Amino acid sequence: MTRVLVAGAGPVGLTAALALARRGVPVTVLEAGPELAAQSRASTFHPPSLEMLADLGVLDDLIGRGLVSRTFQYRERRGGIIAELDLSVLAGDTPYPFRVQCEQSKLTPLLRDRLLAAGGEVRFGAAVRSVLPHAGGVEAALADGGRVRGDWLIGADGAGSAVRRALKVPFEGMTYPERFLVASTRTDVARLLPGIAAVNYVFDPAEWLVLLRTPDHWRVLFPTPEGTDDGDELKRLPDRLRGVADTAWDVAHATLYRVHQRIAGSFRAGRVLLAGDAAHVNNPLGGMGMNSGIHDAVLMAGALAAVIEGGPEEALDAVAEARRETARTFVRRATHANWERLRSGDPGEYHDELRRLAADPVEARRYLLRSSMIASLRDVA
Numbered sequence: 001m002t003r004v005l006v007a008g009a010g011p012v013g014l015t016a017a018l019a020l021a022r023r024g025v026p027v028t029v030l031e032a033g034p035e036l037a038a039q040s041r042a043s044t045f046h047p048p049s050l051e052m053l054a055d056l057g058v059l060d061d062l063i064g065r066g067l068v069s070r071t072f073q074y075r076e077r078r079g080g081i082i083a084e085l086d087l088s089v090l091a092g093d094t095p096y097p098f099r100v101q102c103e104q105s106k107l108t109p110l111l112r113d114r115l116l117a118a119g120g121e122v123r124f125g126a127a128v129r130s131v132l133p134h135a136g137g138v139e140a141a142l143a144d145g146g147r148v149r150g151d152w153l154i155g156a157d158g159a160g161s162a163v164r165r166a167l168k169v170p171f172e173g174m175t176y177p178e179r180f181l182v183a184s185t186r187t188d189v190a191r192l193l194p195g196i197a198a199v200n201y202v203f204d205p206a207e208w209l210v211l212l213r214t215p216d217h218w219r220v221l222f223p224t225p226e227g228t229d230d231g232d233e234l235k236r237l238p239d240r241l242r243g244v245a246d247t248a249w250d251v252a253h254a255t256l257y258r259v260h261q262r263i264a265g266s267f268r269a270g271r272v273l274l275a276g277d278a279a280h281v282n283n284p285l286g287g288m289g290m291n292s293g294i295h296d297a298v299l300m301a302g303a304l305a306a307v308i309e310g311g312p313e314e315a316l317d318a319v320a321e322a323r324r325e326t327a328r329t330f331v332r333r334a335t336h337a338n339w340e341r342l343r344s345g346d347p348g349e350y351h352d353e354l355r356r357l358a359a360d361p362v363e364a365r366r367y368l369l370r371s372s373m374i375a376s377l378r379d380v381a
Contacts, residue, residue, distance in 0.1 A: 005150035007128040012276030012293035013156035014111035019301035021118035032127030044287030050096040066102025069198035077204030083354035161278035173262030178223035183254040189218040192245035208342035268320040280327035285338035
């Protein structure tokens with residue numbers, strides 16, 4: 001029987017594998033690490049992703065481990081709420097008119113367990129280092145010298161994808177001048193800032209920030225200047241947190257990372273597909289990275305299963321190109337616009353626009369169809 005290999009056991013790779021296994025396709029996931037990654041990373045699930053995860057049978061368990069967030073806020077750094085958007089206006093567009101706040105590390109075990117129950121296989125310590133096409137299939141060369149053959153391969157092995165590099169697929173784009181500093185804190189931000197939502201975008205031309213609640217922590221995301229030392233930025237963190245609320249913050253951990261906007265030249269190369277960060281990366285403002293990767297996984301796995309069942313490969317080409325176009329014109333544009341607005345030196349006009357749309361359910365719905373990513377997947381009036 002046709003076997004599909006998947007490089008990477010993150011949320012994108014495991015989603016693709018589970019979608020295939022539920023269609024009766026034999027699938028083997030090759031994961032570089034010794035176990036599933038425990039890092040928090042992405043933590044916001046938008047309504048279309050919730051629909052897909054419901055179809056895969058994992059949504060109820062995810063909601064049980066996460067927080068349902070029906071609103072999010074735009075705030076001023078030195079003031080209060082600019083606008084609060086309520087996703088309930090999307091009740092006619094989705095059965096899940098809310099976000100779920102939950103670390104991706106809580107989703108991946110659910111996907112793995114469902115995959116194993118469906119007959120799929122996960123191999124840990126199996127880092128894919130190269131991909132070798134052969135007649136009618138592909139061969140994954142592993143870091144330990146082993147080789148695994150399959151008929152198709154989905155590269156979901158992250159922004160540094162060995163699969164993409166082996167195929168010499170271009171990954172063009174840009175790197176933002178700032179690094180992002182993310183602190184996870186056990187401090188109760190809701191007590192310090194009464195009325196705050198679980199998701200908050202805070203405008204300030206000097207130092208914008210994002211405040212997100214997860215089941216275990218609050219997260220605070222700051223931009224950091226170009227050219228400064230990582231160690232110095234981490235030392236400055238307590239003072240920057242006191243600028244958010246004047247208290248002693250209990251920081252669980254903090255990390256600095258560079259942010260890119262890049263997209264692969266193609267999401268399909270012969271018998272290989274690229275999905276998630278292996279295919280496209282963007283800044284995290286708006287929470288679209290993991291979500292668009294989940295959408296890649298479900299849609300491309302569905303198209304691949306149809307080909308395996310005897311359908312035309314042209315349909316797979318069409319889906320791969322449509323996903324690339326979505327990454328190029330929707331995700332990249334929306335996330336970059338979020339960055340520009342938060343750091344605007346004169347944001348007053350945009351603040352007024354936000355206040356107007358929050359007060360108008362029709363305009364709010366139009367805006368939320370885009371920010372929730374529903375509009376990236378289907379035509380909506």
